[in-house]
Amino acid sequence: MHPNPTLPPGLIDALRSARAVTVLTGAGISAESGLPTFRDPTDGIWSRFRPQDLATPAAFRANPALVWAWYAELKARADAAEPSAGHRALAALERHVPRLTLLTQNIDSLHQRAGSTGVVELHGTLARVRCLDEDVVVEDPVPVDGDGPPCCPRCGGLLRPDIVWFEELLPEAALRAAQSAAEACDLFLAVGTSLVVEPAASLPYRALSHGASVAILNLDVTERVTPPLFLLHGRAGELLPALVRAAWPNAEV
Numbered sequence: 001m002h003p004n005p006t007l008p009p010g011l012i013d014a015l016r017s018a019r020a021v022t023v024l025t026g027a028g029i030s031a032e033s034g035l036p037t038f039r040d041p042t043d044g045i046w047s048r049f050r051p052q053d054l055a056t057p058a059a060f061r062a063n064p065a066l067v068w069a070w071y072a073e074l075k076a077r078a079d080a081a082e083p084s085a086g087h088r089a090l091a092a093l094e095r096h097v098p099r100l101t102l103l104t105q106n107i108d109s110l111h112q113r114a115g116s117t118g119v120v121e122l123h124g125t126l127a128r129v130r131c132l133d134e135d136v137v138v139e140d141p142v143p144v145d146g147d148g149p150p151c152c153p154r155c156g157g158l159l160r161p162d163i164v165w166f167e168e169l170l171p172e173a174a175l176r177a178a179q180s181a182a183e184a185c186d187l188f189l190a191v192g193t194s195l196v197v198e199p200a201a202s203l204p205y206r207a208l209s210h211g212a213s214v215a216i217l218n219l220d221v222t223e224r225v226t227p228p229l230f231l232l233h234g235r236a237g238e239l240l241p242a243l244v245r246a247a248w249p250n251a252e253v
């Protein structure tokens with residue numbers, strides 16, 4: 001059972017009456033599944049390296065085995081984790097709003113494992129690999145002896161996680177889908193994201209400027225209710241289930 005936070009009635013009404021809701025999630029929603037955010041101090045491989053020093057194409061070319069091991073560790077953690085109450089609440093929300101678009105910056109597949117469909121993965125996914133040289137997704141990687149990344153069955157080149165690194169552009173189709181969903185929604189929720197990584201960070205402002213209500217649910221915001229902008233301080237795993245239940249008391253969350 002989760003505590004029931006007090007939620008602004010204006011936000012509950014906005015959710016209940018919305019024809020289209022767009023949600024943007026970040027690492028904070030997966031923190032409650034036990035996965036570290038970029039900025040949390042933590043154990044193991046995450047505490048020994050700065051992600052910024054590893055998550056670039058140049059870092060991968062300089063030391064593919066190290067970068068591969070780092071992401072292999074993250075993927076192993078993600079695969080062993082369970083979706084959080086926040087992930088599950090968003091999967092439930094899909095059954096109540098006429099149109100829900102779920103955008104995520106996460107690469108851990110936890111939304112899909114919670115039951116969300118049509119997730120727009122802005123920063124790619126650890127579930128796929130692609131050839132560094134040919135820039136195509138590879139379904140049947142060839143393992144190598146030792147610690148390095150597997151290699152491409154077609155060209156023998158290095159394979160990398162199909163994710164977006166610093167200095168790289170977002171997948172064009174995902175970015176276009178995100179921008180349209182921000183412009184077309186009545187309510188935009190940003191959950192567990194520090195909103196410092198562009199272009200995802202601009203999406204709530206794009207929604208606001210197109211007439212939507214916007215709610216930011218995060219542990220590092222100061223509570224403020226000035227409709228159409230709602231800043232809610234709290235854990236995604238408490239706020240999201242409470243919000244869905246407040247709008248639809250019979251919702252199975």
Ligand code: NAD
Pocket residue numbers: 025026027028029030031032035036037038039040105106107108123191192193194195196197217218219220234235236237
């Ligand atoms: P971030 O690390 O910059 O920010 C996380 C935010 O979540 C912070 O603002 C923090 O206050 C908030 N937060 C932490 N716990 C929370 C909780 N329980 N409930 C609500 N909010 C909580 O992450 P970001 O904004 O997603 O951007 C950084 C990049 O990190 C993204 O590109 C993402 O791909 C990558 N990343 C992904 C994962 C993952 O897939 N699980 C993990 C780490 C980093």
